[in-house]
Amino acid sequence: MSSVEHDPGRVTTRLSKADMAWLRARGRVGRRWLSVAIMAPLVSGCLTVAQAFLLATILQRAIVEHVPSREQVPAILGLVGFVLLRALLAWTGERAGSQAAETIKLAVRHDLFAALMARRPAWMREKTSGVLTNQIVDQVEALDAYFARFLPAMIAAAFLPIAFAVILMPVDLVVGALFLITAPLIPVFMALAGWGAESASRRHMTALSRLSGLFADRLRGLLVLKLFGRAEDEVARVREASDEVADRTLSVLKIAFLSSAVLEFFAALGVAGVALYVGLTYLGLIDLHPGTLTLQAGLFCLFMAPEIYLPLRTLAAHYHDRAAAKAAVADMSAVFEGLPDVVDGAQAASRPATVRRGAIAVDVSDLVVMAPGRGPVLEGAAIHAAAGEHVALLGPSGIGKSTLIDVLARFRDWSGRVELDGEDLAAIDETALRADIAVLNQRPRLFHGTIASNIRLGRLDASDEDVRRAAERACVTDFADALPDGLATTIGERGRGVSGGEAQRIALARIFLRDPGLILLDEPTAHLDSATETRIVDAILDFAVGRSLIIATHSVAVANRMDRIYRIAGGQILPVPHRPTSRLPNLPKLGAGDAP
Secondary structure, three states: OOOOOOOHHHOOOOOOHHHHHHHHHHHHHHHHHHHHHHHHHHHHHHHHHHHHHHHHHHHHHHHOOOOOHHHHHHHHHHHHHHHHHHHHHHHHHHHHHHHHHHHHHHHHHHHHHHHHHHOOHHHHHOOOHHHHHHHHHHHHHOOHHHHHHHHHHHHHHHHHHHHHHHHHHHHOHHHHHHHHHHHHHHHHHHHHHHHHHHHHHHHHHHHHHHHHHHHHHHHHOHHHHHHOOOHHHHHHHHHHHHHHHHHHHHHHHHHHHHHHHHHHHHHHHHHHHHHHHHHHHHHOOOOOOOOOOOHHHHHHHHHHHHHHHHHHHHHHHHHHHHHHHHHHHHHHHHHOOOOOOOOOHHHHHOOOOOOOOOOOOEEEEEEEEEEOOOEEEEEEEEEEEOOOOEEEEEOOOOOOHHHHHHHHOOOOOOEEEEEEOOEEHHHOOHHHHHHHEEEEOOOOOOOOEEHHHHHHOOOOOOOHHHHHHHHHHOOOHHHHOOOOOHHHOEEOHHHOOOOHHHHHHHHHHHHHOOOOOEEEEEOOOOOOOHHHHHHHHHHHHHHOOOOEEEEEOOEHHHHOOOOEEEEEEOOEEEEEOOOOOOOOOOOOEOOOOOOO
């Protein structure tokens, strides 16, 4: 198994109190609909008692009292009304439960997606996209039945059987006592079976998560696997994971069948005991009822017998939904290294993001950045850029330029002091930070779509004229206008169809649509010829007027056009004295071991 794949064996078998509290807190999002779903079976239970009593009364009057049928029409119509009303309540409860579950799932998906977007790219690189997708889609879906069906069934099972038994006590003490004895045994044995079901469900859900992640990632890399002759081996791994999921599914079904068998045994025992008692009493073989057991009382007890166990049957049918939900929460907690905070809309609105306007000053001191397996990339480094100042970072590849850009963009963990306009970088609101800064890395992400739509990602409400001006400024039109569809030309995922330099120009055009106070560029001219480089740098400097600019580059020509130059060497950031020039297009670029 790859080190980046999700390992089901690492998932804990028990939910912590905090995770259970999180699951309960999520229910508050859909509490209005959830309250309706919970109340519907309780009200239906009250109608059940009235329906059983009315039916027993009708039969008593017809068989014993010989009341004519026409005189019982109102009672029969009332009985039909009870049946229809119970059906309506069942439908209402089902719809309300489904609506509550959909509301809760939407909130959970928003929370997980927000947590995902708040993660640093270094964390994202340790996870497979298939597993993360499985958490947001499939694992969240496992919460549906828990809120829609299990919670209402659990509340009904906790109250209705006891309430029914208490109601039957005045009618017949023996029947009421029998129900009070047998009914609690069912949850006890269900809980015993449920412990095993919960553990099996966790193993099933984590195995399913692994299969989903494995399949999605192998499908995405199918071309590479075919080229290197590894397709058959990966097919075997996917088949092995599929067999594991099948085995886990059968294990869950075995325990579910055991739980149902326990329920049916005790339910049948209780109903049979009541029927036997009532029958023997009518035959005069036993006499435990004080006075005479009327037909109405006996029928009422018989009609209520299956109804007492019905809420428990319903709970048993959905008991595995609880195990599946807890397994999904445990898996989400393991993958995301903790569950996202529960923040409602009012709380989020009470903390508005403060977006700066104008240039942003940058102050860095005692900066330490560690690279896994390499030790410190930057150690005790310091840099200062005044508001509106343009700064170049020079140094050979792998020396730490991109690392510093990632730190300032809050894409990488660090220790030390990093401040923007005197505010701790770690404390700045995410929305405000992304509005304040614009970042262009060495491998910008382009998506399947037109060139224009990729540029418009910088500002979604940009007009066609705005997109065209940004494209011209970034020299995108130099190659786009030569294409049959111009800016409407479709490119593939990850920029298939354009070169590395063209992709960087498209990403740069995105920045030209925005209004950032700090611009962070990582090798924006690395794939360009000298003439195009000069034009791009002219456009960048023109756009950066009144804004702060930090640019990592190999090009001495580009660096010399900045207000200040820093050289990175030995984990330190050292200032380089120089006088800014207006244009030096033909100076060489730094090689792997060069320094300015």
